[in-house]
Amino acid sequence: MGHAHSNSGPAGHAGHAVQPLVGHLVAPWILFATGTALIILTMVTVAMRYVDLGEANLFIALAIAGVKATLVSLFFMHLRWDRPFNQLMFLGGIVFVVLMMAFCLMDTGQYRGAQFTGNPVDVQAVLDRDAPNAPIAAKKSPDLP
Amino acid sequence: MSAHASHGDHHGTQGHDDHGHGGGHGHHNAEYPFLAHHFETPAQQFDSAKLGMWLFLVTEVLFFGALFVGYAVLRSRFPDVFKYASAYLDTTMGAINTGVLILSSLTMAMGVYCAQTGRKTALIVCLWLTMAGAAGFMVIKYFEYTHKFHVHLVWGEGFYKPVTDDGGLQRAELSSTAVVPLTPAQTTMSSGAVSAQQAATPSFVQLPAGELTAIAPPAQGPAGMAPEVIDAKAAEHAADPSTHGHEALHLQDASMPPNTHLFFAIYYAMTGLHGIHVLIGMGVIGWLIVRASRGDFGPKYYTPVDLVGLYWHIVDLVWIFLFPLFYLID
Amino acid sequence: MTTLPARPAAPTYDTPESDNYLIHDKGFLSWILTLDHKRIGVMYTVSVLLSFLVGGIFALLVRTELLTPGRTFIDADTFNHFFTLHGAVMVFLVIIPSIPAALGNFVLPIMLGAKDVAFPRLNLFSYHLWIAGAICTVVSLVMGSFDTGWTFYTPYSTTTSAGGVVPVIVGAFILGFSSIFTGMNFIVTIHKLRPPGMTWFRMPLFLWALYATALIQVLATPVLAITLALVAVERLANIGIFNPAMGGDPVLYQHFFWFYSHPAVYIMIVPAMGIISELIAVHSHRQIFGYRFIAFSSVAIAIFSFIVWGHHMFTSGQSPLMNTLFSAITYSVAIPSAVKIFNWICTLYKGSITLNTPMLYALAFIILFTIGGLTGLHLATLSTDVHLHDTYFVVAHFHYTMMGSALIAMVGGLHHWWPKITGRMYNDKLGMIACAIVFIGFNITFFTQFMLGSHGMPRRYYDYQPEFQTYHVISTIGSYIMAGGFVLTAMYLIQSLVSGKRAPANPWGGATLEWECTSPPPYYNFHEAPKVGEPYDFSNLQWDERGEGYVTVKPTEAKA
Ligand code: HEM
Ligand SMILES: [Cu+2]
Numbered sequence A: 001m002g003h004a005h006s007n008s009g010p011a012g013h014a015g016h017a018v019q020p021l022v023g024h025l026v027a028p029w030i031l032f033a034t035g036t037a038l039i040i041l042t043m044v045t046v047a048m049r050y051v052d053l054g055e056a057n058l059f060i061a062l063a064i065a066g067v068k069a070t071l072v073s074l075f076f077m078h079l080r081w082d083r084p085f086n087q088l089m090f091l092g093g094i095v096f097v098v099l100m101m102a103f104c105l106m107d108t109g110q111y112r113g114a115q116f117t118g119n120p121v122d123v124q125a126v127l128d129r130d131a132p133n134a135p136i137a138a139k140k141s142p143d144l145p
Numbered sequence B: 001m002s003a004h005a006s007h008g009d010h011h012g013t014q015g016h017d018d019h020g021h022g023g024g025h026g027h028h029n030a031e032y033p034f035l036a037h038h039f040e041t042p043a044q045q046f047d048s049a050k051l052g053m054w055l056f057l058v059t060e061v062l063f064f065g066a067l068f069v070g071y072a073v074l075r076s077r078f079p080d081v082f083k084y085a086s087a088y089l090d091t092t093m094g095a096i097n098t099g100v101l102i103l104s105s106l107t108m109a110m111g112v113y114c115a116q117t118g119r120k121t122a123l124i125v126c127l128w129l130t131m132a133g134a135a136g137f138m139v140i141k142y143f144e145y146t147h148k149f150h151v152h153l154v155w156g157e158g159f160y161k162p163v164t165d166d167g168g169l170q171r172a173e174l175s176s177t178a179v180v181p182l183t184p185a186q187t188t189m190s191s192g193a194v195s196a197q198q199a200a201t202p203s204f205v206q207l208p209a210g211e212l213t214a215i216a217p218p219a220q221g222p223a224g225m226a227p228e229v230i231d232a233k234a235a236e237h238a239a240d241p242s243t244h245g246h247e248a249l250h251l252q253d254a255s256m257p258p259n260t261h262l263f264f265a266i267y268y269a270m271t272g273l274h275g276i277h278v279l280i281g282m283g284v285i286g287w288l289i290v291r292a293s294r295g296d297f298g299p300k301y302y303t304p305v306d307l308v309g310l311y312w313h314i315v316d317l318v319w320i321f322l323f324p325l326f327y328l329i330d
Numbered sequence C: 001m002t003t004l005p006a007r008p009a010a011p012t013y014d015t016p017e018s019d020n021y022l023i024h025d026k027g028f029l030s031w032i033l034t035l036d037h038k039r040i041g042v043m044y045t046v047s048v049l050l051s052f053l054v055g056g057i058f059a060l061l062v063r064t065e066l067l068t069p070g071r072t073f074i075d076a077d078t079f080n081h082f083f084t085l086h087g088a089v090m091v092f093l094v095i096i097p098s099i100p101a102a103l104g105n106f107v108l109p110i111m112l113g114a115k116d117v118a119f120p121r122l123n124l125f126s127y128h129l130w131i132a133g134a135i136c137t138v139v140s141l142v143m144g145s146f147d148t149g150w151t152f153y154t155p156y157s158t159t160t161s162a163g164g165v166v167p168v169i170v171g172a173f174i175l176g177f178s179s180i181f182t183g184m185n186f187i188v189t190i191h192k193l194r195p196p197g198m199t200w201f202r203m204p205l206f207l208w209a210l211y212a213t214a215l216i217q218v219l220a221t222p223v224l225a226i227t228l229a230l231v232a233v234e235r236l237a238n239i240g241i242f243n244p245a246m247g248g249d250p251v252l253y254q255h256f257f258w259f260y261s262h263p264a265v266y267i268m269i270v271p272a273m274g275i276i277s278e279l280i281a282v283h284s285h286r287q288i289f290g291y292r293f294i295a296f297s298s299v300a301i302a303i304f305s306f307i308v309w310g311h312h313m314f315t316s317g318q319s320p321l322m323n324t325l326f327s328a329i330t331y332s333v334a335i336p337s338a339v340k341i342f343n344w345i346c347t348l349y350k351g352s353i354t355l356n357t358p359m360l361y362a363l364a365f366i367i368l369f370t371i372g373g374l375t376g377l378h379l380a381t382l383s384t385d386v387h388l389h390d391t392y393f394v395v396a397h398f399h400y401t402m403m404g405s406a407l408i409a410m411v412g413g414l415h416h417w418w419p420k421i422t423g424r425m426y427n428d429k430l431g432m433i434a435c436a437i438v439f440i441g442f443n444i445t446f447f448t449q450f451m452l453g454s455h456g457m458p459r460r461y462y463d464y465q466p467e468f469q470t471y472h473v474i475s476t477i478g479s480y481i482m483a484g485g486f487v488l489t490a491m492y493l494i495q496s497l498v499s500g501k502r503a504p505a506n507p508w509g510g511a512t513l514e515w516e517c518t519s520p521p522p523y524y525n526f527h528e529a530p531k532v533g534e535p536y537d538f539s540n541l542q543w544d545e546r547g548e549g550y551v552t553v554k555p556t557e558a559k560a
Helices: A028-048 A056-076 A084-110 A121-130 B042-077 B079-086 B091-116 B120-150 B156-160 B171-176 B184-193 B227-239 B260-293 B303-327 C028-032 C037-065 C076-112 C120-142 C165-192 C205-237 C250-283 C291-307 C320-348 C357-380 C382-388 C392-422 C428-454 C466-499 C555-559
Strands: B177-181 B204-208 C541-544 C549-552
Touching: A028 A056, A028 B091, A028 B303, A056 B091, A056 B303, A084 B042, A084 C205, A084 C250, A084 C291, A084 C320, B042 B079, B042 B260, B042 B303, B042 C165, B042 C205, B042 C250, B079 B260, B091 B120, B091 B260, B091 B303, B120 B260, B156 B260, B260 B303, B260 C205, C028 C037, C037 C076, C037 C120, C037 C392, C037 C466, C076 C120, C076 C165, C076 C205, C076 C250, C076 C392, C120 C165, C165 C205, C205 C250, C205 C291, C250 C291, C250 C320, C250 C357, C250 C392, C291 C320, C320 C357, C320 C382, C357 C382, C357 C392, C357 C428, C382 C428, C392 C428, C392 C466, C428 C466
Parallel strands: none
Antiparallel strands: B177 B204, C541 C549
């Protein structure tokens, strides 16, 4: 039940500060620690650029970004102390993006390297005759594999 | 109404209807002047607002998410393009901007803390600092963009237009005209109408958008701007004294992979959308500053600060991904 | 909880006319600036029905043109514009907002026992966005309209010479946000504004359905918004992301579009199923069979609907791997739909059915949705879809689901809640006749299209082989019959507003909360807190001759 209780919990680490009527108070030191960690991670990720690990570079960069995003959402956005349903919705949104990305990449991956290099000759002949200006009427480009 | 009357005796048996459906409407709550009539308690109102905001953030995640999917698909199709073109972005500026946004997120989070604990002046200071961060971000972005416009690191056909002495292709020019590649034969036919600038680029003709009913068919196939064309242009460039000394390096680079313009298309789409969000953020932070100065916020009521804070953090969060994905390839 | 200041004594409400939401305030502004969910619901209903009229006129024009091969009375280009307008108006302006925004807005808070939705201002803003979206569509018409089909496929949509593409895309973008905000509002309302006693499993099934729908609205619609924004930018600035001539990827466009638009078909059908659950239970006066199955199947459909979009792309150049995956997953989505059908039939079985207009619409829904859903399975099968894709078979399929199911449920729901909304009874005889005419006309129109499609008639074609003409003529005649049914409906509904009998609080014997308040409901929904009971427990309801409605007999009273 929504209004039976608020999500204000005992915020022990906030010490003697005035308590808000609702919501959660996050102590400044946590916020500053988070900010510092974010800046350090930014430096790390920039530095990683100069280390060549091939494909792994992308994944390391994404992992660092993921850690940063987690820090932002847990502490800056108070998600760590928020209602489970809010956490679930946020995660759910990300899951759906990942799902969409996975499916689209799976599809694109099937064609990796197989670039479209023009219509088959017979198709092109018909297009040249009937629809010479159609945007899809592609000349076979000799410059592609 | 008989059906209704038969319910009369339920009245009062419900613990909560004292504040509830009877006469709660219309009157103003003295203790919580901010409490809307259809809520029972401040906690309920706060929880509702918070859930609503999180749902909105979910829509933001999906809104940007689709563009991230587009990015992923393009990158997986043209890995070389992304490796190559990322070098044209200024990592230092990107990194500084990341730092600026993170700091402004920190000041925003501190702002929420100050509002929660009733520190009015500190809250206003935090909000101004956040605003300054946002503005700083946009200023840096502005310099990045104008520089790129200047050297034609743009989307679409503009990418392949050589830079000329009159300062290159301006942003306004880009959006109001469409550059249509034509076959040499067509160019000859219409060459009477083209300006000196266009004459330097015989394979493109500029048309005012108004006249352009349909984008004319491209000379090249679906694979896009074929490298040989670019080579030809680069050569033509080198021969043209008016373009010397300008920085449109990509046009002189024979190693540029085909479809490099797509990198910039998705770059502008994503950073542009992000920039719009920063601008909107500045607007709402400004609104918070006005309300905070009026003394609207305190430990009892700080919901708007909290919600705008959440919005601002998600803007930061998106940039945290944009930065490595665009600036830090290789 | 804190003590609130004493409130003014509750006014007495003896007759429904003494105060209700319709007469509480007067004047045009009191409507278009209202924060009352009931008025917003009514305004949505009126707007949606007007759009339905517009979309319907385009449909009749399209069908009339198809009476003969070649030109009948409009040229090919106009034809393209008309079928596009028909589709876009019906999808974006009519069906998507019809149930959640129109009926849902009116019913949801009352059914829940709440005073309003969680964010009344946002709710009004959604409606204003809807109006803005409709205006954009009109602007598009003025600027040369659009001929892209409602799907806006690239690269055609980015290259067509029709002048109104960008305005209508802006309109669809705005309508998307209208839909998102409605969804957000509903989720928060259901989570946070349930009164004591209204547990999740005491919620009427319509609320479960609206909840599931709202989840889809929030999760899917942003993707449509950004996709359309990209198309607009592509048209204006030629960025090339979707343009194959510039190395872009039109299949990516289709992934984006269907990532929204398949879930969108569930934005249409899930709330329709919710209405049918109410209609079947109330009008057969029987505890709904398998409450939890129906409730969870709504949520299951909502989630599964996100991973089947590729079944629209079997012939678009999607890879064989994804085709296979999407085909398989699509089958699984049919399961929760079937669960519902079986549960409704079990509810009807041995129920004491009152055969009135809402019930007739519910029965029509079950038949039409069964046909629509089953033909979906033909389309989900790869080998048959290669043959049937982009033929009239698909047209028939989605009209059975969108019109025969979603819209029929909307009309059924309108009849069910009409007494509550307007305080008037309509002529039930005429209602049943009109329903029968619509049902017959609908089947004549669209069943023929299954035949047309399986014989190979492509959709969206202006011209056709002479051997298809018989089917086309039958189909067009059917559409006229259907239109006649809707005209009749409009007539008796308007007549009921003028001279209909006063509606009792509970004309059908429903046990959900909206039947406990007067018809039309008072401005604040309930004079006193409603007692939340089981939504489908009809045992305490008795027909009362004097009031010509049902009254609640408390078990204690009955015993005494
Ligand atoms: C019960 C399960 C369902 C299945 C298995 C199913 C399956 C399919 C498939 C495979 C297609 C693609 C056909 C093609 O283009 O070749 C399709 C098209 C379509 N379906 Fe369904 N469907 C179902 C229910 C629904 C419902 C409930 C609705 C709407 C309320 C709906 C609306 C549509 C629409 C609008 C299209 C065509 C879109 C277009 O191309 O313009 N379907 N369906
Ligand atoms: Cu589908």
